[in-house]
Amino acid sequence: MKALDLHSIPKAEAVLKEQTRAVGITLRPLAIGVGILLVVFGSYALYDNMARPNAMVGLPPDLLLYLSFVGIVLPLFARWGSVSPFRPELPWTLPVDRAHHALIRVTGGWLWLMVAVAVLLLWAVGVPILSGGDLVEPRLFLVAPFSDPRPLDPTSLPTLLWSIPWWLWLVPFPAATALYLFTSALFLATPRPGRWVAAAMLGFFLLILMTERANLTWLADITDAALVPLVDGQYGLSTLVTGATSAVASVDLPTGESMPMFVGVPTFGRWVVSAILWTGIGLATLGLAALRHREGKTGGGEKGERKPTAGPLPTHASQDPN
């Protein structure tokens, strides 16, 4: 008796390739829309800049922040929500482990995210350069120690001649990646991510309201202690997203002039640690969320499971055309 010829499952590379294409198709309308806007605004900016030559080209923190937000926007437009593994939709009836499938899909989306960030970065920097602009020249900054609560004497602070370092051009990539991982994880962790986000925002708003109205300074202190390191800490989100270039204050000097001051020097090492840390947390969060959909677990089944019982398999001709 010949054993039953079972159909094989697809290779992971083939699924990744196909999912990348599928996500690409999903994003096509968005890409076309954004492409048209870039061309229109780019043309206008080129015309405008050419009328005012020598525009300065830099990487302001705002630009870096907006680029990283692509990581939040992309899962929404890639319709992570409408093809949720919480529903028995067609993708999840295909012969791939659901958790792996979800992660492959997220990987496919990430590849497009990197392309999107690169295109937007090139546009944001390329348009002023094409219209005759130059890179921002080095500037002198005061450098304050990172976390010194004492009032600072500007004259005692060291200075730093700072120009855009090469690594700052890379900042949007891990920043968008980390935000993308967190957003994707949210879609995998819950069937109703919108509700969770709304509830978190509402909770935060109520917390602020309570601390202000009831003058609960201890609660404000706790909130600050928890959130400030997370956002503005040495390896906080601000370092991830802007390479710590947002930590700039304007300081008045005794001469009456004002001078920019870094609170903690933006360094390659500090940014890399922050990028690795947040990307790692993002990956771990995504992995945990994907665990909800893993197959092979018994799902509350009985202990000491027996092997499935089926009669002897009949002779069966292969139906595999390959």
Next chain:
Amino acid sequence: MRTPPLAPTLPVDMGEGPFALTTDGATKRYGSIRALDGLNLKVPFGAVYVLVGPNGAGKTTLLQVLMNLKRANKGQVSVLGMDARREGPRVRAQIGYVPEEHRLGYPWMKVGRLLEHCSVYHPTWDWDYANQLVSLLEIDRERKCGHLSKGNVRRVQLLLALAHRPTLLLLDEPTDGLDHVARDRTLGLLAGHLADTTTTALISTHRVYEIERLVDHVGVIRDGRLLGQVPLEDLRRMLRRYSADVPEGQEPREWEMEGMVALRPGLGRAVEWTVWGEEERVVTDLTVAGATVRDCAPLTVDEAATALLSTWEAS
């Protein structure tokens, strides 16, 4: 005649196999509701097994559990000898599945692109056959999945289920949403597919009369429990409608008998019974009690399902 229990006990034992599908005490709970309650299904290899039952009986849940789209809380689920819970992807590679919902998952994708998409997931995808199905089912490849009508979604779902030449078909209301012509074509297509291959099929439907000519096994499910499963020939042999004349003045209630599914008084002295039992035994019982049996005929699957489910509901 003595008064027997109204609902007859149908057999659930299907012998030794071999079986393409088995569930052994499969239980699926949603909170306090048991969608499947210790269900023991056995579908022989090569069988076309129709699952009948009222709304909410657990038919769709059973198919989803077999696909490992939902996990059984308890019990064993075996598909082609594989544990569906542990080997979900390998199990699904063998199955052509038509879900109850009329959704294709990628509303922004064109149908032609969706076919390419699914072909990547099934290394056994047969493009010649898929193209045949496209013309036979009159599927427009250029339409976006999200713009398809209910019936057209069903056609695409049928194509996706068949084009990779699965060993097993799980069809949940396969003709739901199809117009008369499409339904006729689809049923012809399924009949041809099942005749040409050794495919095993498990079909859940409320329109049993449509697939009657395809079916060779019948299972009746209610409240998550399998009340009976039998080969069609056994159903036709054992469940019959008897027409007889009874002596005047007797109440129909006096003619209740073992295995009786339905009793319907006719004109005058005529009474019609639907009984589960060997014909010889039933005729003898009726004759001994004084009735004159005039006719005995098997029921269609649809009539049988209606009669059995009505009886169980009443009891």
